[in-house]
Amino acid sequence: MLTDPHAVYAHMREQAAACPMRSLDGSLMWVVGRHEGVRSVLADPRFANDPASAGAPLMQVDAMRNLGLAEELIPYLADTLLDNDGAVHSRLRRLVAPAFSARRLLALRPRIERLTDDLLDEMAAHAEDGVVDFLGRFAYPLPITVICELVGVPMSDRPAWLRWTHALSFEQEKLGETLGPLVDHTRALVESRRARPADDLISELIRAQDGDRLTDRELVTMVLSLVIAGHDTTANFLANSVWALLTHPEQLALLRADPELTPQAVHELLRWCGPVLVSRLRYVTEDADVGWASFQAGDAVMAALSGANHDPREFPDPERLDITRRHRTRGEAHVSFGAGPHYCLGAGLARHQSEIALRRLLARWPSLSMAVSPEELNWQPVSGMRKLERLPLRLD
Ligand code: HEM
Numbered sequence: 001m002l003t004d005p006h007a008v009y010a011h012m013r014e015q016a017a018a019c020p021m022r023s024l025d026g027s028l029m030w031v032v033g034r035h036e037g038v039r040s041v042l043a044d045p046r047f048a049n050d051p052a053s054a055g056a057p058l059m060q061v062d063a064m065r066n067l068g069l070a071e072e073l074i075p076y077l078a079d080t081l082l083d084n085d086g087a088v089h090s091r092l093r094r095l096v097a098p099a100f101s102a103r104r105l106l107a108l109r110p111r112i113e114r115l116t117d118d119l120l121d122e123m124a125a126h127a128e129d130g131v132v133d134f135l136g137r138f139a140y141p142l143p144i145t146v147i148c149e150l151v152g153v154p155m156s157d158r159p160a161w162l163r164w165t166h167a168l169s170f171e172q173e174k175l176g177e178t179l180g181p182l183v184d185h186t187r188a189l190v191e192s193r194r195a196r197p198a199d200d201l202i203s204e205l206i207r208a209q210d211g212d213r214l215t216d217r218e219l220v221t222m223v224l225s226l227v228i229a230g231h232d233t234t235a236n237f238l239a240n241s242v243w244a245l246l247t248h249p250e251q252l253a254l255l256r257a258d259p260e261l262t263p264q265a266v267h268e269l270l271r272w273c274g275p276v277l278v279s280r281l282r283y284v285t286e287d288a289d290v291g292w293a294s295f296q297a298g299d300a301v302m303a304a305l306s307g308a309n310h311d312p313r314e315f316p317d318p319e320r321l322d323i324t325r326r327h328r329t330r331g332e333a334h335v336s337f338g339a340g341p342h343y344c345l346g347a348g349l350a351r352h353q354s355e356i357a358l359r360r361l362l363a364r365w366p367s368l369s370m371a372v373s374p375e376e377l378n379w380q381p382v383s384g385m386r387k388l389e390r391l392p393l394r395l396d
Pocket residue numbers: 042081082083093147225226229230231233234237274275276278279280281305335336337338339341342343344345346347349350
């Protein structure tokens with residue numbers, strides 16, 4: 001499963017338009033893995049993100065309680081943008097969307113380029129006998145630096161955020177120990193910006209509080225979830241992309257020969273090895289016959305993004321990585337960033353960073369290669385994500 005999760009979702013996709021599956025806690029869910037089905041589930045308001053609106057059990061909240069998480073801490077993880085639907089979701093999303101607009105991102109590009117060059121210098125300085133861990137030395141530092149600057153988190157806090165994110169992914173049993181200090185830290189950060197506003201997203205969100213558009217708790221949740229969502233996914237996408245290119249030398253050669261292909265190569269890499277394999281669970285709010293399947297109110301449904309991205313009904317010869325494959329750059333056909341109202345807020349930011357990073361990395365080291373064989377790489381045991389543990393590269 002971990003070395004080839006696509007095979008699992010491909011198998012389910014070919015079995016049925018919606019496959020029943022038991023989750024680890026024994027509850028039943030439907031896995032939807034065909035392109036048409038994934039898009040329609042993610043866009044249909046009858047498939048809600050908040051289980052309460054479907055009268056479904058609050059599995060995520062119960063799991064947190066079972067892990068001993070204090071009641072007042074639960075909303076910081078379980079009441080984010082991604083957990084809300086309808087009017088609450090629109091209100092929250094409208095407040096943060098301007099910070100990720102195409103115009104703002106374009107203005108950010110020169111800064112991302114400078115950071116990329118500095119971090120590539122730092123990575124090179126850490127190489128031993130020409131070998132360095134790309135994931136730890138570049139793929140994580142770039143997106144955490146970019147999102148911290150955008151949101152307004154001081155650079156000196158970066159190592160703590162990286163530790164918190166790691167603990168939230170891998171040390172679930174210590175959830176309470178991790179989340180308490182993380183929430184306190186974020187609250188203190190918000191208070192310091194309230195006293196001394198700056199040119200950052202936290203200060204913008206504080207101004208939005210004047211119109212009663214955001215509670216204190218929502219503000220802290222937003223900051224916390226943006227910093228986490230804003231770096232972990234991009235870091236793993238960068239590493240997965242470099243791994244994919246280095247293990248497909250003919251594709252790498254094409255990209256080296258024509259760097260103008262980079263934006264389209266990034267879309268193909270998102271399709272082929274995007275790090276987020278499945279959506280959050282959706283809950284059916286009323287009995288729904290969607291043409292290709294029927295669901296009952298209260299059903300839990302998971303959209304297998306990777307199944308859809310490798311669906312031969314949508315992508316001819318889907319297992320082939322082909323950076324010349326035509327992808328629309330807007331309204332793309334792959335679903336690596338999801339679809340519908342919860343379409344990834346940071347999709348543009350992730351694409352800008354990936355394009356810049358890949359271009360500059362390849363231009364700087366013409367004979368870049370993997371320092372270990374692909375079989376020696378460890379894929380992390382995180383369900384629903386495709387994450388490497390390390391990616392050792394030989395620079396020269
Ligand atoms: C939502 C993937 C980078 C912030 C999502 C979803 C996916 C996704 C699949 C939808 C999940 C669902 O509907 O269940 C990715 C990938 C990334 C990436 C593959 C990098 C390659 C980022 C970045 C940010 C970000 C850089 C920075 C802000 C968010 C937020 C949501 C989201 C806030 C929730 C949106 C909403 O509920 O309206 N992302 N993401 N992501 N992403 Fe990303």
